Amino acid sequence: MTVFHLSAECYPVAKVGGLGDVVGALPKYLVQKGVDAKVVLPFYDKKFTQTHTFETVYNGQSNLGNRGFNFEVLKETSNVLGFELYLIKIPGLIDRPDVYCYPDEIEQFIAYQISVLEWVIAQQIKVDVFHCHDHHSGLVPFLVNFSSRFDSLRNTPTVLTIHNAQYQGWFGWDKFYYLPQVDASKTGLLDWAGCINSLATAVKCCTVYTTVSPGYLEELKINSNNLEHLFEMESYKGLGIINGIDTDVWDTKTDTMIPHNYTITTQKKGKEANKKDLCAQFGLDDSKPLITFIGRLVLEKGADILPQVFSSCLEQFKGQVSFLVLGSGEKYIEEALAAIPKSENFNVFIGYDEQLSHRIYAAADFILMPSRVEPCGLNQLYALKYGTIPVVRSTGGLKDTVIDFEEEEEGYGIRFQNTNNEDVSHAIQRAITLYTNTKKTAALRKKAMGLNFSWAQSASQYIQLYNRLKTTI
Numbered sequence: 001m002t003v004f005h006l007s008a009e010c011y012p013v014a015k016v017g018g019l020g021d022v023v024g025a026l027p028k029y030l031v032q033k034g035v036d037a038k039v040v041l042p043f044y045d046k047k048f049t050q051t052h053t054f055e056t057v058y059n060g061q062s063n064l065g066n067r068g069f070n071f072e073v074l075k076e077t078s079n080v081l082g083f084e085l086y087l088i089k090i091p092g093l094i095d096r097p098d099v100y101c102y103p104d105e106i107e108q109f110i111a112y113q114i115s116v117l118e119w120v121i122a123q124q125i126k127v128d129v130f131h132c133h134d135h136h137s138g139l140v141p142f143l144v145n146f147s148s149r150f151d152s153l154r155n156t157p158t159v160l161t162i163h164n165a166q167y168q169g170w171f172g173w174d175k176f177y178y179l180p181q182v183d184a185s186k187t188g189l190l191d192w193a194g195c196i197n198s199l200a201t202a203v204k205c206c207t208v209y210t211t212v213s214p215g216y217l218e219e220l221k222i223n224s225n226n227l228e229h230l231f232e233m234e235s236y237k238g239l240g241i242i243n244g245i246d247t248d249v250w251d252t253k254t255d256t257m258i259p260h261n262y263t264i265t266t267q268k269k270g271k272e273a274n275k276k277d278l279c280a281q282f283g284l285d286d287s288k289p290l291i292t293f294i295g296r297l298v299l300e301k302g303a304d305i306l307p308q309v310f311s312s313c314l315e316q317f318k319g320q321v322s323f324l325v326l327g328s329g330e331k332y333i334e335e336a337l338a339a340i341p342k343s344e345n346f347n348v349f350i351g352y353d354e355q356l357s358h359r360i361y362a363a364a365d366f367i368l369m370p371s372r373v374e375p376c377g378l379n380q381l382y383a384l385k386y387g388t389i390p391v392v393r394s395t396g397g398l399k400d401t402v403i404d405f406e407e408e409e410e411g412y413g414i415r416f417q418n419t420n421n422e423d424v425s426h427a428i429q430r431a432i433t434l435y436t437n438t439k440k441t442a443a444l445r446k447k448a449m450g451l452n453f454s455w456a457q458s459a460s461q462y463i464q465l466y467n468r469l470k471t472t473i
């Protein structure tokens, strides 16, 4: 069974958020279970591509409308990731350092998708399933079924995994001519509210769509940035599969990015030592509960309320708690956080730092996630594995993976209802109170570290899905 994963991100090649983590891990677990899973990414001029060797497996030529382009398919030669990695390189279009936010992003992702399909048909590669992640490869299910150019791929099953339905890959009909020849009677499938909408098209044309948690599958029908009706209509082919974590990367016993490794039995000593180091670096009082936020500073994550929450909690719970933030995103949020006076109870690191994130997961006592929308959320899963208690808004994947310790016997986290100052401050107060009960805190930490959110289980659910698709065509 050959499955092509198409994505904009894949850790450690290119990562902006959790999409990268998932596409860097799931295929590896699929390969371990006997699936020939390959990942095809756009090429990025980044550390990974500069320090690994690649061979050219195909040179092709195609068009974006009347503009011809040459592309190269590069294969990573050492198989270091545990699956075959291919990169589509287009000089002057797909050969740059950043993953997103170029003014010609639409052209980049359309050219990427066309190139993948051109390569597959030119070399007659047998693909059993195209597995598309988010809108960046969302036109593939349409092109496979309705473009005469790719006739030989018609009816190949397509899976769309929705990691985030806020971003949909919209573009105007003036760019329709970038697409190869398509069946004119099917162009309505590209349209949503007068625009070409790559995500909506993918939902309409894919064989099955999955979401990264069962909770998010339901939420999309109520809140999906104007696609609610579509998700209601297409729900017969939707499936929620919770993400896992890559235990080769996220394991307190072996993590080389943290100064002090630990296990469930040595968690007390291990976490204390990591906390001491981290607090010394950031000038924080290590005798107080350390609450962290790690993530993109955007509305979706509820990061806009953090400056107010921290300021009022620093006042209300003076000297009883410390906060450390690691994040980057909206300028106004970065500035508001940076404007909070640094003290032994507050510090912030504006930027992206993979190693620091590992050190914080290992050192912190609690992780705060006041997300407005959270399709799955990996932070709380990493936190649990590192014995850091999640304090989360009850939504999407957070609701599916965090059980409140005061609501249910088997609980291990803290949940709250709304992304507002009042609810978050109350949850922080609960965390401070919990921390004073050292026995209870230690018991919850151990319970959290013992939970199993590994990919092994979720990968099996994807395999069942692939098998079902294979037998139904």
Ligand code: ADP
Pocket (backbone or CB within 6 Å): 016, 017, 018, 019, 021, 294, 295, 296, 326, 327, 328, 351, 352, 353, 354, 357, 376, 377, 378, 379, 380
């Ligand atoms: P999303 O993909 O929506 O950003 P997730 O919780 O799925 O949210 O995944 C976020 C991933 O990105 C986690 O691996 C988290 O540790 C990482 N991350 C986010 N912001 C930063 C940052 N500033 N520095 C380091 N890692 C970060």
Ligand code: GLC
Pocket (backbone or CB within 6 Å): 017, 018, 019, 022, 163, 164, 212, 243, 374, 375, 376, 377, 378, 397
């Ligand atoms: C998205 C979502 C996040 C999810 C990640 C990986 O970025 O915002 O909740 O964990 O994708 O699926």
